[in-house]
Amino acid sequence: MEKNRFYHNPRCRKSREGLKIVEENKIDVKIVEYLKEPPSEKELEMILDGLGIKALDLIRTQEKRFAELNLKKSDIRDESDWIKLMTENPILIERPILLYNGKVALGRPPENLLAII
Numbered sequence: 001m002e003k004n005r006f007y008h009n010p011r012c013r014k015s016r017e018g019l020k021i022v023e024e025n026k027i028d029v030k031i032v033e034y035l036k037e038p039p040s041e042k043e044l045e046m047i048l049d050g051l052g053i054k055a056l057d058l059i060r061t062q063e064k065r066f067a068e069l070n071l072k073k074s075d076i077r078d079e080s081d082w083i084k085l086m087t088e089n090p091i092l093i094e095r096p097i098l099l100y101n102g103k104v105a106l107g108r109p110p111e112n113l114l115a116i117i
Contacts, residue, residue: 004029007039007097018096018107025117027100038090044083047097050104055082058106059092066092 006022006029009015022029032039039047048055059082060066061073069089077085086093096107103116 003099004101005032005097005099006030007032007034007093007095007099009033009035009095012095014107014110015096017110018098018113021107021110021113021117022098025114027117029098029100034090034093034095038087039093041080041083041087044086044093047099047104048079048083050099051106055079055086058094059086060094063092065089 004027006019008019008031010033019031044055044058048058051058056073061071069085071085094106094108096110096113098105098107098113098116100116105113105116107113
């Protein structure tokens with residue numbers, strides 16, 4: 001896996017704004033359209049560890065797919081269950097995510113990315 005990655009959804013305004021920040025700062029990253037190329041469970045574990053958050057905190061609970069799967073934030077699940085759910089349903093992953101020089105940032109808001117550039 002490339003060290004520097006930007007997990008991106010081109011249909012998402014915040015993700016496009018994050019990409020603009022990446023491009024303006026001329027950082028070398030692999031752009032990953034994560035709906036086409038979802039992160040593995042291992043990659044998600046690394047992202048969560050880097051962000052210092054739980055898996056549920058990286059899930060878009062307001063996403064239509066979350067309701068379609070009859071999920072609730074109060075569901076009692078292991079971290080590994082939530083991670084597997086995200087790999088199987090990448091639309092649920094919050095975006096954008098930047099991995100750069102061993103650090104991780106969630107671009108919500110996109111300006112958060114500047115903290116690790």
